[in-house]
Amino acid sequence: MTVNTTVTVRVPAKVNLQLAVGPGREDGFHDLVNVFHAVSLFDEVTVKEARSRRPSPPGGGGSVVAELTAGGGLGSHLSRVPLDASNLAARAAVLVAERTGKGFPVTVHLDKNIPVAGGMAGGSADAAAALVACDRLWGAGLSREALLDCAAELGSDVPFALVGSTAVGTGRGEVLSPMASPGRFRWVFALSPHGLSTARVFREYDRIRPDAPPPSLDPALAGALALGDPAAVGAALTNDLQEAALSLLPELERTLGTGRGAGALGALVSGSGPTCAFLVGGGPEDAAVVAEREASVVAALEGSGLCEQVVTAHGDVPGAVVL
Ligand SMILES: C[C@@](CO)(OP(=O)(O)O)[C@H](O)COP(=O)(O)OP(=O)(O)OC[C@H]1O[C@@H](n2ccc(N)nc2=O)[C@H](O)[C@@H]1O
Ligand SMILES: Nc1ncnc2c1ncn2[C@@H]1O[C@H](COP(=O)(O)OP(=O)(O)O)[C@@H](O)[C@H]1O
Numbered sequence: 001m002t003v004n005t006t007v008t009v010r011v012p013a014k015v016n017l018q019l020a021v022g023p024g025r026e027d028g029f030h031d032l033v034n035v036f037h038a039v040s041l042f043d044e045v046t047v048k049e050a051r052s053r054r055p056s057p058p059g060g061g062g063s064v065v066a067e068l069t070a071g072g073g074l075g076s077h078l079s080r081v082p083l084d085a086s087n088l089a090a091r092a093a094v095l096v097a098e099r100t101g102k103g104f105p106v107t108v109h110l111d112k113n114i115p116v117a118g119g120m121a122g123g124s125a126d127a128a129a130a131l132v133a134c135d136r137l138w139g140a141g142l143s144r145e146a147l148l149d150c151a152a153e154l155g156s157d158v159p160f161a162l163v164g165s166t167a168v169g170t171g172r173g174e175v176l177s178p179m180a181s182p183g184r185f186r187w188v189f190a191l192s193p194h195g196l197s198t199a200r201v202f203r204e205y206d207r208i209r210p211d212a213p214p215p216s217l218d219p220a221l222a223g224a225l226a227l228g229d230p231a232a233v234g235a236a237l238t239n240d241l242q243e244a245a246l247s248l249l250p251e252l253e254r255t256l257g258t259g260r261g262a263g264a265l266g267a268l269v270s271g272s273g274p275t276c277a278f279l280v281g282g283g284p285e286d287a288a289v290v291a292e293r294e295a296s297v298v299a300a301l302e303g304s305g306l307c308e309q310v311v312t313a314h315g316d317v318p319g320a321v322v323l
Contacts, residue, residue: 006048007137009129011161011320013041013120013313015187015270015277017225017233020215021240024206025172029156033215034169035179035225036160039187039315043072043114043122044323045089045129047137050105064097064134065090066105072112075308080116080195088127088154093134095150100140117195119245119271121157128161128320136322157271164319166225168217183228183283185315186290188264188297190255192274193308196245201272204244212240228283234266237279245273252276255306262300263293282314 014036022031050066068083068090081087085094089108097103108130114122131150135142142150151158156173167176205212224232246252246269255276256267264278278297281290294312301310 004137006046007133008044008046008323009133009320010042010044010323011125011129012038012164012317013114013122013125014038014157014160015120015315016239017166017237018218018221019239019241019271020218021202021205021212022215023212029172030202031171031215032169032173033217034173035166035217035221036169037166037315038160038164038317038319039313040317041114041120041189041311041313043125043129044111045126045133046109046111047093047106047130047133048109049137050107064103064105065093065108067107068110069107070110070112072110074112074116076193077116077118077191078112081110081112088123088158089130092127092130092150092154095153096131096134096138096140096142099146099150100138100142102138102140103134104138106134106137115189115191115275117197118191118275119196119269119273120189120275121161121271124155124157125161125320127151127154127158132162132320132322160319162319165316179222179225181225181228181316183225183230183233185230185233185282186280186294187313187315188259188278188280188294188301189270189311189313190259190276190278190301190307191309191311192249192252192255192276194249194274196248196273198272201241201244201248204247205241208243208247209240215240230279230282230285231265234264234279237266237268239268239271241272242269245269249274251306255301255304258300258304258306259297262297264297
């Protein structure tokens with residue numbers, strides 16, 4: 001049997017097709033109905049046996065992570081990625097070692113394309129990828145259930161990054177049920193030069209909506225997804241955190257308006273933002289019509305001067321996979 005000394009895992013970003021947020025809970029979280037949709041913006045996480053198996057310095061990621069590096073095409077976003085023990089990929093490696101009693105020092109490299117602090121779960125994606133990569137590299141043999149359990153411990157969005165496709169998350173978002181959708185959708189994402197802290201956006205939500213009702217799945221969205229109807233999905237996109245994100249970064253309203261004005265079928269802030277997501281077509285629509293609409297939305301956003309970067313992607317796609 002060959003022993004792998006390097007494992008690379010590819011993992012997608014997510015956009016939230018519905019994000020319904022209930023009142024704050026005693027544990028500091030909020031109950032959600034969170035319709036996750038995985039899209040083809042990928043980070044790649046590579047774990048490699050560290051050359052010298054010397055323990056990492058204090059605060060360097062625990063004894064299993066010797067060094068953490070990051071690269072990718074994200075411009076200013078990369079400077080927001082912590083390269084110490086607080087990085088979610090490092091925390092994932094440490095958790096696998098703790099849970100299984102296996103593990104040796106590794107280097108972790110993050111090839112990042114998912115916006116950082118952008119509401120697309122990039123850090124969560126890297127955590128999910130590192131769980132899978134370390135499990136494979138160390139032959140730890142974690143079951144699917146054990147991996148999902150580790151994922152939920154690391155963050156509310158991490159289990160979905162393992163699973164991918166389209167799924168509804170309840171609880172704080174970590175309890176997943178798959179949602180079948182026959183349609184493949186095309187998306188445009190407007191990346192902001194700014195980041196938004198998820199916790200800060202939830203706090204702003206509490207301030208604006210102190211009497212939030214319990215969250216529930218929107219039947220219009222569920223029906224539109226079941227049919228794979230892009231116009232109906234576009235019309236049903238909702239995000240309870242959007243008002244809070246706009247309150248913290250008012251210029252996002254103009255970004256949303258620019259994409260809508262250029263013909264997007266639906267527009268919303270992704271998760272806690274500030275990335276704005278535009279559904280531009282898919283399903284049974286003519287590919288040429290979709291391509292034209294997509295080009296119009298991309299051109300309008302690029303010309304607006306409001307975005308750091310404009311990227312296109314499709315969904316849904318599978319969760320973390322070993323390459
Ligand atoms: C808002 C969402 C929507 O998918 O995504 P992002 O916009 O961050 O990508 C998620 O709920 C984010 O999940 P994740 O980023 O994993 O958050 P966590 O690490 O679990 O929590 C960070 C903080 O967000 C708040 N939080 C998170 C989840 C939740 N259900 N209720 C909360 O109130 C809490 O203040 C918590 O301390
Ligand atoms: N691997 C990682 N990639 C990106 N950010 C990370 C990572 N690990 C920890 N972080 C921290 O988590 C914060 C939230 O990052 P991210 O998951 O990209 O955003 P969001 O929660 O909005 O989807 C960042 O500002 C950064 O400080």
